Every structure is written in structure tokens, then in C-alpha cells.
Amino acid sequence: MDIKTRVLLLIGFVGLTIFGACHRGGTTPGPDPSKPDYDFSQASKDYLYFLPNSYWVYQDDSTLNAYSVKLFSAHEEIRQSGAGAAQYTYNAYWMYYSNNDAGLLKGELFSTNFTVPDDVPNTEERLYFDDNHYKIAFAPMYPFGQRILLGGEEGTFINKEFLDAMTVSDKVYDSVYHSISEDYLAAAPDTVFYHFYFAKHYGLIKYSIMGKNSAVSFSLLESNVIQ
Numbered sequence: 001m002d003i004k005t006r007v008l009l010l011i012g013f014v015g016l017t018i019f020g021a022c023h024r025g026g027t028t029p030g031p032d033p034s035k036p037d038y039d040f041s042q043a044s045k046d047y048l049y050f051l052p053n054s055y056w057v058y059q060d061d062s063t064l065n066a067y068s069v070k071l072f073s074a075h076e077e078i079r080q081s082g083a084g085a086a087q088y089t090y091n092a093y094w095m096y097y098s099n100n101d102a103g104l105l106k107g108e109l110f111s112t113n114f115t116v117p118d119d120v121p122n123t124e125e126r127l128y129f130d131d132n133h134y135k136i137a138f139a140p141m142y143p144f145g146q147r148i149l150l151g152g153e154e155g156t157f158i159n160k161e162f163l164d165a166m167t168v169s170d171k172v173y174d175s176v177y178h179s180i181s182e183d184y185l186a187a188a189p190d191t192v193f194y195h196f197y198f199a200k201h202y203g204l205i206k207y208s209i210m211g212k213n214s215a216v217s218f219s220l221l222e223s224n225v226i227q
Contacts, residue, residue, distance in 0.1 A: 036078045038090040038111045044123035046200045047177070048109050048138065050074075050095060051226040056203070058102045059169065061217040070098040079110070088113060102218055103209075105130045114141040126154075127196075127204075135181040137196040137204070147182075155183040166197065168206050168219050173199035201227065 040049060055070040073096040080089050093109040105128040116122050125138040136157045142148050148157045163176040181194040190212040197206040202225065208217035 034078075036089040036091045036111070038088065038113050038122070040091055040093070040109065040111050041116075041118070041122045043119055044109070044111065044121035045227065047121055047198050048107075048123060048125050048203060049093065049227060050203060054223075054225040054227075056223040056225070057221045058218040059221045060102075061208075061219055065101070066221055067100050067102040067218075068098075069100045069102050069104050071095050072098050081113075103129045103131065103216075112141060116141050125198075133183070135183065135194050136179075137181065137194070137207070138177065138179060138198050140177050140179075153183075155181060157181050160195075166199070166205070168197070169221050171220075173202060173205055175200045176205070201225070 050071055052071055052074050055068055057066055057068050059066045074094060076091065076093045078089050079092050080087065082088055090111045090113070092111075095107040095109075097104050097106060108126040108128070109123055110126075111123050114122055121138075121140050123138075124136055124141075126134055127137040128134040134153060136150060136154055139148075139157060140159060140162075142157065142159050144159045144161065146158065150157055158180045160178040160180050163178060164174065166173050166176040177196075177198045179196045179198075181196070183192040183194065192209060192211040195206075195208045195210070196204065199205045202220065202223055205220040206218065208215065210217075
């Protein structure tokens with residue numbers, strides 16, 4: 001083989017190598033399965049996202065008895081919603097509470113595909129109670145004052161108001177969301193009203209469950225939360 005032939009073969013080999021490298025490098029990578037399309041915003045985490053060993057002490061406003069609620073376990077998961085071109089993934093986070101007489105069993109956070117300003121949380125929280133009822137307690141992406149029909153166990157949801165400051169048990173909390181969940185099934189034909197108040201960096205600071213023949217209310221006395 002003469003020198004000219006060897007040079008041509010070498011040039012061809014190098015060209016194929018470069019083409020293969022460029023071809024592989026130009027492949028569009030697929031989506032990262034470890035990252036959801038919709039994740040918890042920082043504003044959402046400020047209000048809702050707490051780590052194990054966080055605790056809250058609530059006082060029954062009627063009896064003045066105090067009850068400690070400890071977050072003893074939590075886990076995060078990626079879920080899928082929709083189908084076809086409308087399919088997307090989103091983040092969810094479970095928080096499990098210790099046995100307590102404040103009635104709180106667990107909390108379920110899930111990010112939504114709502115487009116909201118950076119200072120408005122994009123995440124809902126569903127609270128589960130030890131009497132087997134559960135309610136959407138936090139969903140600030142919905143317009144204030146409108147009844148959002150959720151149906152079934154969850155009834156309707158209303159973003160009642162946003163409070164710049166609120167005093168609970170002699171402590172002032174800033175940036176408080178007040179929401180109402182109306183349950184038409186729990187004591188039909190009566191309606192049970194669940195009121196929730198969430199403060200930034202504290203979570204749930206007050207809640208009440210009010211029906212025609214019964215009412216309970218709990219207010220935060222103290223807390224030690226980890227975010």
C-alpha cells in the first residue's frame with residue numbers, strides 16, 4: 001500500500017469518527033425522570049414543607065387543654081396526571097403525625113400546574129383527620145371569594161382572605177391565608193365548615209370544625225419546625 005492510499009484511508013477513518021461523535025452528541029436527551037414537570041415553589045415550601053421532628057402544640061380553645069403534634073415521618077414521590085400530550089408529572093409529599101388529641105393524622109402536599117406569581121404558592125395541602133375525614137386546607141392559587149367545587153368528601157373550597165397579620169395565642173403571625181372547606185356529607189343535611197389558617201414558616205396556626213350541633217377550635221401555642 002502506497003503512502004497516498006494510506007493517507008486517504010486515515011482521512012476517511014478520522015471523518016467517520018468525528019461524524020459518529022457529532023451524531024451522538026446531537027441527540028436530544030429525554031426528560032429526567034427524577035425531576036417532575038411541576039415542583040414545589042419556594043413560596044409553597046415556606047408555608048407547607050416541614051421535615052421530621054418538627055412539632056406543633058395546639059390548644060383546644062374550649063377546654064384550654066394543649067396537645068402536641070409531632071411530624072415523625074415523611075416521604076416524597078413523583079406522580080403522573082393526564083394522558084397523551086396533556087400528560088405531566090408533579091411532586092407530592094406526605095407528612096405523618098404522631099397520635100394526638102388535636103385530630104390531625106397526616107398532611108399531603110401536591111404541586112399543581114397553575115401559573116401563579118412567584119410569591120403565591122403553587123401547591124395544595126390535603127389534611128387528614130383521625131375521624132377518617134379529609135379536606136383541602138390550603139390552595140391559594142384559586143381566586144379569593146369563589147366557591148371551588150371539589151365534590152365528594154371534600155365538598156367545596158373557598159379562599160376566604162389573606163391577612164397581613166393575625167394574632168393567635170398572643171403571638172402575631174405575618175402573611176396568613178384563611179380558607180374554608182364546606183362539607184355537605186359529614187352531617188347531612190347539615191353543612192360542616194372547616195376553617196384553616198396558615199402562616200409562612202409555621203404552617204397551620206389555627207383551625208376549627210363547625211357544624212349545627214358541634215364546634216371545635218384549636219389554636220397554636222408554640223412550635224419548633226424544621227424546613
